[in-house]
Amino acid sequence: MHTDGSDEGLQFIAGKRRSGTSGERYEVTAPATGEVLAAGALAGSDDVDEAVAAARAAFDEWSHTTPAERSEALLRWADRLQLRDEEFAEVESRNAGKPIRLTRGFDVPGTIDNVRFFAGAARNLEGRASAEYSAEHTSAIRREPIGVVGSIAPWNYPLQMAAWKVLPAVAAGNTVVLKPSELTPLTSVLFAEAAQEAGIPDGVINIVTGTGGVAGQALVTHPDVAMVSFTGSTAVGRQVAAQAAGSVKRVHLELGGKAPFVVFDDADLEAAARGAVAGSLINAGQDCTAATRAYVQRPLYEAFVERVAALMDDVRLGPVDDPDTDMGSLISLRQRDRVAAMVEAARGAGATIVRGGRVPDGPLGRHAYYEPTLVTGAAQDSAVVQQEIFGPVLVCLPFDTDDEAVRLANDTPYGLAASAWTSNVFRAGRASREIRAGCVWINDHIPIISEMPHGGYKASGFGKDMSAYSFDEYTNVKHVMSENTGERHKSWHDVVFTTR
Ligand code: NAD
Numbered sequence: 001m002h003t004d005g006s007d008e009g010l011q012f013i014a015g016k017r018r019s020g021t022s023g024e025r026y027e028v029t030a031p032a033t034g035e036v037l038a039a040g041a042l043a044g045s046d047d048v049d050e051a052v053a054a055a056r057a058a059f060d061e062w063s064h065t066t067p068a069e070r071s072e073a074l075l076r077w078a079d080r081l082q083l084r085d086e087e088f089a090e091v092e093s094r095n096a097g098k099p100i101r102l103t104r105g106f107d108v109p110g111t112i113d114n115v116r117f118f119a120g121a122a123r124n125l126e127g128r129a130s131a132e133y134s135a136e137h138t139s140a141i142r143r144e145p146i147g148v149v150g151s152i153a154p155w156n157y158p159l160q161m162a163a164w165k166v167l168p169a170v171a172a173g174n175t176v177v178l179k180p181s182e183l184t185p186l187t188s189v190l191f192a193e194a195a196q197e198a199g200i201p202d203g204v205i206n207i208v209t210g211t212g213g214v215a216g217q218a219l220v221t222h223p224d225v226a227m228v229s230f231t232g233s234t235a236v237g238r239q240v241a242a243q244a245a246g247s248v249k250r251v252h253l254e255l256g257g258k259a260p261f262v263v264f265d266d267a268d269l270e271a272a273a274r275g276a277v278a279g280s281l282i283n284a285g286q287d288c289t290a291a292t293r294a295y296v297q298r299p300l301y302e303a304f305v306e307r308v309a310a311l312m313d314d315v316r317l318g319p320v321d322d323p324d325t326d327m328g329s330l331i332s333l334r335q336r337d338r339v340a341a342m343v344e345a346a347r348g349a350g351a352t353i354v355r356g357g358r359v360p361d362g363p364l365g366r367h368a369y370y371e372p373t374l375v376t377g378a379a380q381d382s383a384v385v386q387q388e389i390f391g392p393v394l395v396c397l398p399f400d401t402d403d404e405a406v407r408l409a410n411d412t413p414y415g416l417a418a419s420a421w422t423s424n425v426f427r428a429g430r431a432s433r434e435i436r437a438g439c440v441w442i443n444d445h446i447p448i449i450s451e452m453p454h455g456g457y458k459a460s461g462f463g464k465d466m467s468a469y470s471f472d473e474y475t476n477v478k479h480v481m482s483e484n485t486g487e488r489h490k491s492w493h494d495v496v497f498t499t500r
Contacts, residue, residue, distance in 0.1 A: 010040040010185050010209035011047055012192045014054035015202025020210060021046045028186060031097040031368040032320045032329040042182060043210030048218040051206035055148040055175040056224050058203030063145045063173040067123045070171055074119035076198035081112045084194065088187055092159050093320045095186045097329035097368060098283060100321050110448070111163045111191075114466065117450035121468050122171040127477065136485050142478040145173035146250065147226035149474065150219040152212070152240070153188070154232045155181035155331050156286040156390075162188040164454075165229050166205055168470035177206045177225070179216055183331060185209035212236060220244050229473065230254070233388070234413070234459045252473045253461035254454070256388040257288040257416030260409035261445055262431060263304060264402070265297035267421035271443065272300075273307035275421065279445035280394035281315060281372055284330050285339075288460075289417035291445050293385055294396040295408050301398040305354060305376060308396065312355045312372040317364055329368040330391060336368045339391030343373055346384035346395075352377045356392070386412050402427060406434045415457030419445035438464075 009018040010028070022044035027036045043051075065073075081088065088111075089103040098107070127141025151165035158180055169176050180188040185207065192205045208215050220228050220243045230240045231254040244251045261279065263272045279291035296304045318325035330336045336359070343357045356373030359365045373393040378384050385395055399405045409418055409431075419441040420431030432440045438455045441447070448454060453464035463473045483490065489500050 011043055012189050012207040013051045015196055030094045031332050034367055037095055043208040043215040045218040047208050048215055051177040051208050052148055052222050052224050054203035054206055055177050058201055059147060059175045062175055062204050071119045071122045073198055073200050074115055077195050078112050078115040080194040080198050092187045095184050096158055097320060099325040099328045101323055107159050111159050114163045114167055114450050118167040118171040125471055138482045138484055140480045142480055143475040144478055146476055148224055149174045149176045149227045149229055150225040151176055151178040151229045152216050153180050155184040158184035159187040161231055162191050164465040169474045170204055172471055172474045174474055175204045177208060179208050179219055182209055182211055223247055252463035254465055255461035256414060257460050258292050258388055258412045258414040259289050259417040261291040261294040262405050262409055262420045263296040264422040264427050265299045266423045269300055269303055272421040273304055273311060275445050276308050277311040281327055281392050282446055284327055285392040286390050294394055295399045295405055298398050298400055305396050309355045309374055312374055315372050317360055317369055330370055333368050336370050339370055339389055342384055342389050346375055346378050349382055351375050409435045413459040416460035
């Protein structure tokens with residue numbers, strides 16, 4: 001793909017790259033520099049109709065491929081991605097404002113590993129063993145693909161989110177129409193093109209690039225879409241669930257987060273401080289599992305704040321193509337201003353901004369950059385502690401007792417991820433049992449792995465991405481019950497009539 005602002009089309013429908021039919025020219029920009037990377041008209045509802053029709057037409061053949069055939073196709077796809085890994089890393093870095101070190105080391109290899117994982121998982125898709133649960137019948141479970149899956153993804157990890165949405169769906173025999181965020185469609189289109197190069201039939205994976213209000217809504221309400229898989233904010237997730245209810249679609253929601261980071265007084269302070277900086281600043285904090293609320297037991301509190309502040313001072317903001325850059329820009333000036341407004345509100349409410357809380361000086365300040373920010377002294381019920389900020393902002397608060405730590409960790413509407421830092425196995429065990437979140441790390445924060453599920457509790461949504469658990473979202477479970485006696489009058493008929 002060129003990233004020179006040329007109009008190659010932002011849609012990939014029935015195996016063809018083209019412009020949308022909404023009639024409005026749209027420019028995809030690089031948030032770290034402001035340059036235009038690509039252009040084309042966004043998708044209107046006609047494009048969504050066409051993409052859904054293509055996915056529907058492809059479903060019959062694709063859903064009848066054997067697991068081995070789908071697995072082979074995914075392995076070829078992973079090989080295609082591997083051959084172009086540097087191109088993917090560069091495009092993702094520029095389009096999302098991510099440091100090239102992050103896309104080379106995390107986004108792209110993580111995605112390729114996901115494709116390889118689902119190539120294997122496709123061959124292990126099984127129901128429970130069949131058996132004679134009634135003396136006269138054999139029961140069997142069939143796991144069947146659902147049909148056309150409408151997927152909607154956010155802008156924070158565009159390639160990985162596309163992969164998480166598309167892979168379990170197609171590995172299980174579904175076909176997909178994916179709507180990436182209009183801010184970051186470039187690697188989603190490349191990802192679908194690579195699938196085509198790998199021999200995955202046209203129509204199995206379609207990309208419609210458009211706004212949520214137009215293309216997103218058309219997809220969610222489309223009568224031929226059997227399921228909606230949504231990753232994004234809790235506010236939009238609520239709307240999506242409500243709209244999908246009209247046509248009784250299955251819904252999978254991966255929503256916002258506000259991960260607690262609990263440091264007990266027996267923790268390794270240096271490990272915890274490094275973990276907090278990496279866990280809160282990865283992807284400029286635009287990560288649904290990012291460490292956002294550090295609760296530190298009183299004896300370690302001051303030393304922890306001091307060390308985190310010192311480590312934040314060493315974080316290098318810079319151009320995203322510089323391999324020495326640690327933190328890139330936020331996704332847009334709008335997002336930067338949103339983050340800045342939340343930090344200002346905290347300051348206004350009496351919190352202390354220990355580090356950052358400002359746009360950097362110099363040329364970076366003209367674009368969507370924001371400094372690593374450490375906040376203390378905020379009230380537990382204030383917005384900066386309760387609401388998702390989605391920026392490089394860590395709030396740090398002290399606690400006294402273990403009971404208090406668990407209570408504070410659970411005290412937001414969200415429940416996506418959390419971590420506990422301790423050298424005591426009983427404290428670690430209690431935190432992992434009692435913190436209500438889809439993932440609890442012990443002495444680490446952020447790592448994910450293809451084999452393990454990712455998904456939320458509470459307002460962070462329901463359903464799982466990655467891992468074999470994701471097949472529960474993308475398959476229907478069918479019970480097949482076969483009568484084994486061949487008798488015309490079955491024994492159970494006696495409860496209705498006795499004539500033999
Ligand atoms: P968003 O909710 O604004 O948008 C997400 C997607 O929904 C976009 O593609 C958008 O165009 C679309 N959309 C918006 N309105 C719509 C509507 N009415 N109907 C259908 N689609 C609509 O989120 P965002 O700002 O793109 O991403 C950030 C959010 O995503 C954060 O809240 C973050 O926590 C969340 N997120 C969650 C996970 C997870 O796994 N739980 C992962 C990544 C991001």
